[in-house]
Amino acid sequence: MNHWLIAPILIPLIGGFLQVFMGYAPLNLRRTLGLATTAMLVVTTFFLLMMADDGNYRAYAFGNWAPPFGIVMVLDRLAALMLFVTAVLALFAHLYSIGRTDVSSRQFHALFLFQLLGLNIAFLTGDLFNLFVAFEVLLIASYGLLLHGEGTRRTVPGLHYVVLNLVGSALFLISVGMIYSVTGTLNMADLAVTVRQLPAEDLPLVEAGGMILLVVFALKAALLPLTFWLPAAYATATAPVAALFAVMTKVGVYAIIRVYTLIFGENAGALSNLGMDWVFPLALLTMVMGMIGMIGSGGVRTLIAWQVVVSVGTILAAFALMNEAGLSSALFYLIHTTWVAGGLFLVADMIAGQRGSVEDRIVTAPRMRNRTFISVMFMLGAVAAAGLPPLSGFFAKVLIMKSAVPGVEMAALWTVILLSGFISLLAFSRAGSIVFWRNVEGHIEQPERLIFPHTVGAGALIALSVAIVVAAGPVSDYTDATAKQLRDTSAYTSILEMTMVGEE
Template sequence: MNHWLIAPILIPLIGGFLQVFMGYAPLRLRRTLGLITTGLLLASTIILLMMAADGSYRVYAFGNWAPPFGIVMVLDRLAALMLFMTALLGLFSHLYSMGRTDVDSRQFHALFLFQLMGLNIAFLTGDLFNLFVAFEVLLIASYGLLLHGDGKQRTIPGLHYVVLNLIGSAMFLVAVGMIYSVTGTLNMADLAVTIPTLAADKLPLVEAGGMILLVVFALKAALIPLTFWLPKAYAAATAPVAALFAVMTKVGVYAIIRVYTLIFGENAGALAHLGMDWIFPLALLTIVLGMIGMIGSAGLRTLVAWQVVVSVGTILAAFSLLNEAGLSAALFYLVHTTWVAAGLFLVVDMIAAQRGSATDKIVTAPRMPNRTFISVMFMLGAVSATGLPPLSGFFAKLLIMNAATPGVAMAALWAVILLSGFISLVAYSRAGSIVFWRNVEGHINNPEKLTFPHTVGAGALIAMSIAIVVAAGPLSDYTDATAEQLRDASAYTSILDARMVGEDES
């Protein structure tokens, strides 16, 4: 077996355990260990990304139990892309936390690394029950991270977040129990083979389980009507936590893409494309709701949180077109929006730290120090998020619109995406003009100075909008190949061949 497959799990696991036992060690030592861990994690995901680029499926079977028995990790292009995207986001968010956020709790670095571990398990697992386990690992860590700090502003949104996710976890267990009771397996490849062969009298229970799973994943992704927990929770979180949470909704999106192209994809017989006729209209409504939220935002953090909602709707609208071009465009947009939204959360925190009592509120205040540098970063992030040329958002949205085939769906998609870009532009322009240019007389007491970790952490993620443009060709080729691989469920189910266990390549 290729042991590189478990590196994204073992690295943050070991680093997190070391952080737990080093709670009273000097803060500088804990920070150094944290950065080394996230740096090694990024390096391991780059190796996996290069390995997956050849289109092969690689399997790691714990205890050498061949699929569908035991716990298996599966690496393909989609998993490698999600791992790399998360590791890069984790490195710069972790760097940004140093100097202010990590001072408040001895266990911040441990929770941060355990969250990365849970995310990586979710992307690698080839089993529905282990996907549930991954959700629980990352959610338990996220509870601690969301409540990191003090004050009522975090406690109430954090409580809502915890309760909703506990309900979602219970529904997840019910769904997998229903599916297992009929199929006798929860291995994704085995389910993809078994479900098309089920007798007609057994399909209703599997269909019900599949629809419950879709609701659970929609809750994780914040798809309407399961959206309203997100803006307050993300706006209340500390900046590096909110930045890392930019990928949390994408876990729900990933689960929808994985399960409803593989298990309930076009080869699933009577259950083909289960629930997908609901996704497209709900995705468009999610974009509309996000637009309304952006226009009505009273603070920059809330504005960016609603931008995350818009991005979820955009990704799922592209995915629900049910063609390779739409899936490829959705993945391209997913990478773009995750990094840019995370970068904007960090930039907004830099703004709040320099505006005194005005913090991130969209109100007039005395001129902040370092206004030019921060305003440029905010402008780049806003331009990319709204989809204006020449940054990555423009190319991502163009790919999505080009993926739609002529008809009513195409007209609706184009109208909503173009309108969302315009409304986002209005919202960001309004916020930027008030915060940066409509200054009043006065003095800001004790504004925080820009530090190296803050500048590099935020700047690097915002710069990803430029890097994606530079690498648009290779990235687009990769997402095209990923979409093609995802739609060929027979290739994934070949991991059931026991001969693959112990080999590096399929």
């Protein structure tokens, strides 16, 4: 077994526990430890990304306990990609928290690292029950992070977030219980083999469990009609938390991609492509709902939160095409939108800090101290999010549209994607013109100054939209290879089974 596979779990786990016991240590020491931990995650996950690029599966069985009883972590191209995307986002969001968000609570850095712990377990686990455990770890940390900071405006959205996710957790347990009662296993590799061999009388219970599981993942991803908790929760969270939460919906997307290509994919016999007839129209409707929300947004952060909803619909619509090109383009778009949305949340916080009591509301106000720098950052992020050339969003949307096979689905997908780009352009243009250019006389008393961690944290995430374009060839090659690997479920099961019995 390769012990590097558990490094993305051990690093935030150890770092988080150290932060807990260092609650009364000097703030600079806690900041240094927190940033060092996330920086180590970036280096480690990049190493795993390069390792996974050879196309081999790698498994780590804790204590050498073989499934279905053991805890198994599996590394493939998809898991490595999600780990790296999350680590990069976390590093710059964590950097941005210095001097602002981390001042108001001694436990911010601990909660931030425990959130990363849950995310990394979710991406690496090869077992449905351990995926549930990962969800609970990251959700418990997210409850604290979402309510972190001063003020009561986070209370109601935070309560909605907590209640809905508790309901989702209960449904998750019910669904895995239904599946386990028939199959006797929750290991994903075992399930991929077992499901296709089920007798006809056992199919309805597993099908019901699989559909409930899809509902749970759709809730995590904020797929319509389980969407409306997201805008208020993300818009009221502190900036680094909202930026990190840009990947939270992608956990639900990841779970759908993993489970419904491996367990309920094309080779699942009578349960092949379970629920996919629902995902495509709901994804398109999610995009439409996101567009309506963007047009009606009264604040910049709310606007970006609705853009996250649009991005979820875009990714799942491409995935629901059920072809290799669609899956590859969905993953390309996922990389782009995660980093750009995170950067835009940080830019929105800069706007709010320099506009006094007006904050990020899309209304006229006195001119900001650093209007030029912030407006350029906002423009680049908006161009990338709307999908205009020459930034990464344009290439991602072109790949998605090219992946559609001529027919009704292609017409619907092209229409909604092009319309979403146009609506996003209108919404961002309206917000930018009012916030940056329609100024009134007067001045803001004591506007927040931009400091180095803030400019680097936000600037780096926005600049990644340019970096993706520069590296579009290698990135596209990697997502193509990832899509091909995901659709070859026999490779997952055979290689993992060899590892289980120690033959690796």
